[in-house]
Structures are given as structure tokens and as C-alpha cells.
Amino acid sequence: MSRIKHRICFLTIALSLLMVLLFIADIATGTTQMDFHRIMQVLLLGEGTPLERSVIVDIRLMRAFMAVLAGAALSISGLQMQTLFQNPLAGPYVLGISSGASLGVALFLMGAPLLPNVLREIGMVTAAWIGSAAVLALIVCISRNIKDIMVILIIGIMLSSATGAFVEVLQYFSNETDLKSFVIWSMATVGEVTSNDMTIILPALVLGFILNLLCLKPMNMMLLGTNYAVSMGLNIKLTRNMLFLSTTLLAGTITAFCGPIGFVGLAVPHIARLLSRHSDRKVLCTICILTGACLLLCCDILSKCLTLPINTATSLMGIPVIIYIVTRKNAPML
Amino acid sequence: MIRIENLGLSYGTRTVLKEASAQYAKGEISALIARNGAGKSTLLHAICKEKEINAGHIYLDGNDVAKTPANKMSKLLSIVSTLRTKAANLTVKQAVLLGRSPYTNWLGQHSVYDIEVVENALSMVNMTSYGNRDINSLSDGEFSRAMIARAIAQDTGTIILDEPCAFLDIPSRYEICRLLRELAIKKMKCIIYSTHDIDCAIDAVDTISVIDNCQLKKYDAKKDGRQIIKETFGI
Numbered sequence: 387m388s389r390i391k392h393r394i395c396f397l398t399i400a401l402s403l404l405m406v407l408l409f410i411a412d413i414a415t416g417t418t419q420m421d422f423h424r425i426m427q428v429l430l431l432g433e434g435t436p437l438e439r440s441v442i443v444d445i446r447l448m449r450a451f452m453a454v455l456a457g458a459a460l461s462i463s464g465l466q467m468q469t470l471f472q473n474p475l476a477g478p479y480v481l482g483i484s485s486g487a488s489l490g491v492a493l494f495l496m497g498a499p500l501l502p503n504v505l506r507e508i509g510m511v512t513a514a515w516i517g518s519a520a521v522l523a524l525i526v527c528i529s530r531n532i533k534d535i536m537v538i539l540i541i542g543i544m545l546s547s548a549t550g551a552f553v554e555v556l557q558y559f560s561n562e563t564d565l566k567s568f569v570i571w572s573m574a575t576v577g578e579v580t581s582n583d584m585t586i587i588l589p590a591l592v593l594g595f596i597l598n599l600l601c602l603k604p605m606n607m608m609l610l611g612t613n614y615a616v617s618m619g620l621n622i623k624l625t626r627n628m629l630f631l632s633t634t635l636l637a638g639t640i641t642a643f644c645g646p647i648g649f650v651g652l653a654v655p656h657i658a659r660l661l662s663r664h665s666d667r668k669v670l671c672t673i674c675i676l677t678g679a680c681l682l683l684c685c686d687i688l689s690k691c692l693t694l695p696i697n698t699a700t701s702l703m704g705i706p707v708i709i710y711i712v713t714r715k716n717a718p719m720l
Numbered sequence: 721m722i723r724i725e726n727l728g729l730s731y732g733t734r735t736v737l738k739e740a741s742a743q744y745a746k747g748e749i750s751a752l753i754a755r756n757g758a759g760k761s762t763l764l765h766a767i768c769k770e771k772e773i774n775a776g777h778i779y780l781d782g783n784d785v786a787k788t789p790a791n792k793m794s795k796l797l798s799i800v801s802t803l804r805t806k807a808a809n810l811t812v813k814q815a816v817l818l819g820r821s822p823y824t825n826w827l828g829q830h831s832v833y834d835i836e837v838v839e840n841a842l843s844m845v846n847m848t849s850y851g852n853r854d855i856n857s858l859s860d861g862e863f864s865r866a867m868i869a870r871a872i873a874q875d876t877g878t879i880i881l882d883e884p885c886a887f888l889d890i891p892s893r894y895e896i897c898r899l900l901r902e903l904a905i906k907k908m909k910c911i912i913y914s915t916h917d918i919d920c921a922i923d924a925v926d927t928i929s930v931i932d933n934c935q936l937k938k939y940d941a942k943k944d945g946r947q948i949i950k951e952t953f954g955i
Contacts, residue, residue, distance in 0.1 A: 472806055603828035607821050609807040610870075617768060618821040618874065619794030665810040668827070720806045 394669055397661060401676035405454070408683035412450040413442065415690045444581070452576040452587075453686045454679040456644055457654070459591055459636040461678030462598055462671060464651030465658070466629045468720060469605045469667065471539050472612075474711070477652035478637035481542045481630065482521040484646035485549040487638070488572060490517020492553045495568050496560035510571070511583070514642035521545055522634050526627065535612070535626075573695035574645030576686055587639055594635030597628050598671065605629075605667040609720070647682070648697050649704025654678040656711045721746050721781050721910050722767060722878060724936065728775030731762045739776070740936040742929065744912060746877065749904040750938070751921035752914040754931035755953070760914040763931065764880050767912070769793055781877050794822040798874035800867045800881040800913075805855060812858070812866050813851040816841055819873030834873075841872035844907075845899060861892030868899060872907070879903070881913035885920060893917055897924035 413429070414422050418441055428434035428442045463478035471480065479485070494513035525545060529538040557565055579587070604625040607615040616622055637651065658673040685699035692699075722744040729737040736759030744750055754760050765771035767778055769785050778785040780796045788796070798819070805815070819841070820834040842848050845865040850858070858866060864884050871879045881900070885893040901924040904911050912929070915921050921928065925941045930952050939948045 474806075600826065603821065603824070603826060606828055607818060609810060610805050610815065610818060610867075611801070611803050613770070613799065613801055613803070614818075614870075616770065616790070617794060617797070617799045618818070619791040620821075621790060659808050663809045665807050665814060720808055 394662060398672060405676055405679050408680055409450050412683050412687050413446045415687050416446055448579055449577045452579045453682045455591060456576055456640045456647060457650060457678035457682030458675040459640050460647060460651035461654035461674040463633045463637040465655040465670060465674050466633055468655055469608055470629050471535055478633060481525055482546040483518040483637050484641055485546040486518035486521030487514035487641040488553050489549045490514045491571050492556045492568055496556045496564045511642045515638060518638040518641060519634055521549060522630060526630055571645050574647045574697045576644050579643055583643055587643060590635050590639040594632045597632035601628055602667045647700055649700045650678060650682055653704035653707040654681060657707060723779040726776035727773060729762060729766055729773055735934055736762045737936060738934040742936045742938055744910050746910055747904050747908040749900055749911040749925045750927040750929050751925045752912055752929045758931045761882055764882055764914060768799055768880055796876055797878045798871040798876040800871050800884055802883060802886050810855045812853050812855055815855050815866060816869045816873050819870040838873050841869040844872055845869045860887045864896055878910045883914050885915055885917050893920045
């Protein structure tokens with residue numbers, strides 16, 4: 387028992403250190419060449435010209451911070467969905483959060499003539515958020531009286547496809563400029579967030595994490611299957627709705643501000659399982675947060691160095707992990 | 721203790737029980753036998769409050785199941801199913817510790833007492849040395865015993881098992897039956913389990929319950945078990 391605890395302790399410290407290192411490395415990389423020593427001076431001692439300060443604090447620090455938040459939030463959301471659906475290929479987007487957000491953004495960018503004036507004022511982020519919340523609310527409504535979680539999964543996937551079809555219609559009829567803005571949004575970035583946005587992002591994520599905290603014991607109880615969980619006194623409907631809400635807050639907010647970042651939410655819980663070799667959601671969530679942050683920082687550094695969209699980097703890193711996981715011999719995967 | 725009064729039960733369009741009554745005492749172990757589709761699982765689910773009943777009442781230690789909230793139910797009755805978990809890296813001890821969930825705080829932190837209960841439960845099923853084994857590395861028989869230990873750890877007066885011997889080889893079946901009998905005698909649990917293996921059950925149980933003609937009939941296993949089976953199934 388204590389050997390396991392020591393390993394988890396060591397892993398947590400190692401991942402935290404790695405995260406700090408990657409965080410600094412992420413700040414140090416960028417299109418504007420800057421001396422590392424100089425960056426540290428600006429960052430820690432508050433020196434430097436207004437231009438330097440703006441590049442390092444407003445752009446790079448914010449971007450690295452956002453990468454940490456996005457990695458952590460998407461990973462937790464992925465772990466929640468895998469546990470809830472008892473399915474290793476579930477992720478933050480199985481409930482249609484990304485397609486809902488796409489629909490919101492597509493309507494905002496390309497369907498503008500269709501919308502009343504008020505809706506054109508709300509901005510892309512709100513449009514994305516409303517889109518994902520609407521799709522999720524629809525799923526919760528439809529699945530209110532459904533016991534079998536598999537059916538809800540299928541409903542989620544079907545609604546995603548339906549929303550996708552509608553987005554395609556909008557794309558087909560839109561002009562080039564709008565289409566390009568939409569495609570760029572769908573490639574995702576963590577670099578477009580301002581300190582103003584943080585006043586929305588942080589409360590939403592904190593609420594999502596608190597809900598996740600309340601769901602730790604229920605998620606553990608679900609490990610043996612829903613029957614056992616219910617027989618041990620779990621209110622399955624309440625837990626389900628709390629997890630849905632938490633995932634909307636975590637993944638929905640990140641998607642609204644950064645675009646649909648793929649594969650992180652799906653791959654990180656598996657990496658965390660491999661690293662920690664532990665099933666307790668309390669341990670797994672901690673490791674997920676750290677691993678997710680590290681992975682997204684890596685992806686961000688990679689995307690900056692190669693000037694690629696971040697989704698390319700997350701796919702490059704996430705897909706091999708998932709293939710490795712599912713091809714292992716009779717490996718249980720939750 | 722389970723008391724069933726004038727129970728009406730159905731699934732789909734099929735009537736399983738009509739005005740059925742029966743009583744199971746503390747320390748009694750009973751095997752539930754019926755043909756496939758006759759409603760064994762439906763009855764067990766009804767006792768666990770997983771299925772709504774049409775008429776009548778089911779009482780667990782005097783509490784009407786229909787009116788008992790889930791958190792109270794979890795301290796009256798525990799279940800054992802043959803369904804294997806998909807959880808990775810779950811050790812036997814952690815799985816059995818989950819049985820303490822009704823008694824732990826909102827984070828699921830367990831006390832020294834919880835650990836003690838779990839260790840006793842593991843020794844009841846002869847699995848003390850399995851504590852740190854991954855639950856997915858167990859054979860079906862060992863897994864069944866681990867799940868029984870989990871039910872013991874949940875510390876309820878009644879334990880319901882849905883076909884605990886279904887996938888087991890012959891020695892494991894006898895082992896499980898012997899274990900359940902020991903549990904009923906030593907811990908005064910009220911145990912009902914559904915099974916198709918009459919031969920194995922007959923030496924272990926006090927009574928045999930049969931769902932026949934929408935009635936729940938109870939027979940003394942020692943006295944007339946074998947003959948009743950012949951009559952019920954017409955073999």
C-alpha cells in the first residue's frame with residue numbers, strides 16, 4: 387500500500403516539475419526571437435520595454451496559462467465521460483459539445499443573414515457556448531427517461547452528426563471569407579485569449595472542477611458497473627446530470643474560447659492510467675490534470691515551432707497513444 | 721429478513737407473480753429456481769428496488785422497499801452479480817473497499833474500521849492473500865468470491881445474488897455454495913440466490929423457492945427438495 391502511495395507521490399511531483407519546465411519553455415518560444423535571460427528578467431523582475439512586456443506577459447504568459455487550463459479541463463472532462471459511459475473511446479466531445487459549438491460559430495459567422503440583429507452582437511465565443519449548451523440540453527431532455535447509458539451515447543453521436551450536417555449546409559452557402567474564418571476556428575488555438583476573457587473562463591472552470599470534485603466518489607462507485615453503484619445508494623440520474631454539467635462547463639468553455647481541441651481529452655486519461663496504474667478517480671484526476679497540462683504545453687510549443695495549428699499537434703501526439711491503448715492485449719480500459 | 725406480501729409483478733406483457741407471499745428469515749439461505757424467462761431476475765430486481773412492482777409489498781427488515789430511500793436501502797441489502805468490471809488497475813482490496821461506500825464521506829475516504837471490515841470480509845472468502853491482485857487477473861470463481869466479499873463489506877442483513885454459479889466450473893460452484901451457507905450461519909445473513917444448478921444448491925440451502933404458475937412456493941430443501949424439482953419441471 388505505501389509503495390503505491392510513494393509511487394503516486396513521486397509521479398505527482400515529477401509531473402508538476404515537468405509542467406513548470408514546459409510552462410517556461412512555452413513562454414520562451416515564439417515568433418519574436420528573445421533572449422531567455424531577458425525573458426526571465428521581464429517576467430520575474432518586471433523590467434523591459436512596454437513592447438517586451440506586452441509580448442511576454444499579455445501574449446506568451448497568457449497563452450501558456452491557457453494551454454495549462456485547456457489541457458487540464460479537457461482531460462478531466464474526458465475521464466468523466468469514459469467513466470460515465472463505461473467506454474474507453476468516450477471523450478469530452480461524445481455528447482456533441484464540439485459540434486454544438488461548431489454550429490454556434492458557423493451560425494454566427496456564416497448564417498448571419500438568417501439571424502436577428504441581437505444575435506449578431508453576441509460574439510463568437512458566446513455563440514459557441516450557447517451552441518454546445520443547447521446540444522447538451524437537448525441530449526439531457528431526450529435521455530431523461532432512458533436507463534441504458536449506451537443509448538445516450540448513441541443519441542449523442544447522432545445529434546453530433548445531425549449538427550455537423552447542418553454546419554455543412556451553412557458552409558456550402560457561405561462566402562470565402564466567412565468560410566475561412568470558420569475553418570481557422572475549427573483548427574483551434576490557445577493563443578487568442580485575453581485577460582478580459584479570463585474573467586469568464588476562470589469562474590466557469592472553477593465551477594466545473596468543483597462539480598468534478600463532488601463526483602469523485604460517485605465515479606469510483608461506478609467502476610464496478612451501474613448496478614453495483616445504485617445498490618450502494620448512488621443517485622445515478624443526479625450523478626449523470628452533474629457530470630454532464632461539469633463537462634459542459636469544462637470542455638464547453640475551452641471549446642468556446644480555443645476552438646475544438648481534438649484528442650487531448652480522449653488520450654490523456656489513458657496516459658494517466660498507464661502512468662499511475664491506479665483506478666481511484668481521486669488519483670487519476672490529479673494525474674490527468676498534470677498530464678493534460680504537460681501534453682497541451684508540448685503541443686503548443688510544437689505548433690509554435692512549426693507554425694502549425696494546435697489540432698495538428700494534438701492529433702500527432704494523441705492518435706498513436708490511442709492506437710497503442712486499444713491494441714494492447716485484452717486490456718481493461720476504464 | 722425479507723417479507724413478501726401479495727406481490728404482483730410483471731415484465732413486458734408477461735405476468736411473473738400474482739398475489740404471491742413468502743417470508744425469508746434471518747440466517748436463512750434460499751435458492752431461487754425457475755425456468756428461463758419465468759422471472760427469477762425480475763423478482764430479485766424487485767427486491768432490490770430496481771424494478772417497480774404492480775401490487776403488494778416487499779419488506780426488508782420491516783422497511784417497505786417502495787418507500788425506502790436509496791441511501792437507506794444500501795444499508796439493508798447488497799447485491800452480487802456476475803458482470804465483470806471494465807475498470808483498469810482496480811485491486812481486489814479497492815473493489816471490496818467500494819462496498820464501504822454507503823458509510824464513507826463525500827470523498828469516499830475510509831477509516832481504519834473500514835479497512836478492518838474489508839480485511840475480515842476477504843478472510844471470510846479465503847482471499848486474504850489476493851488483496852493487492854488486479855481484479856481483472858482473477859478467474860471467474862475468484863472474481864465471484866471477491867464480489868461476495870464486497871457484499872459482506874457493505875454490511876447488510878440481506879444479500880441477493882443473481883446466478884453466482886453461472887460461469888463457474890464444478891469445484892468453484894460448490895465452493896461458492898459452501899461459502900454462502902457459512903455466511904448465513906456465521907453472520908446470520910438472509911441470502912437469496914438464483915441458480916439452475918439444483919444438485920449444488922440442495923446441500924447448501926435451507927429452502928428452495930420456485931416460481932411456478934405465478935406463485936412463489938417455498939420448500940424445505942432437506943425434506944422434499946429433489947422431488948419438488950421433479951414435479952415443478954415435470955422431469
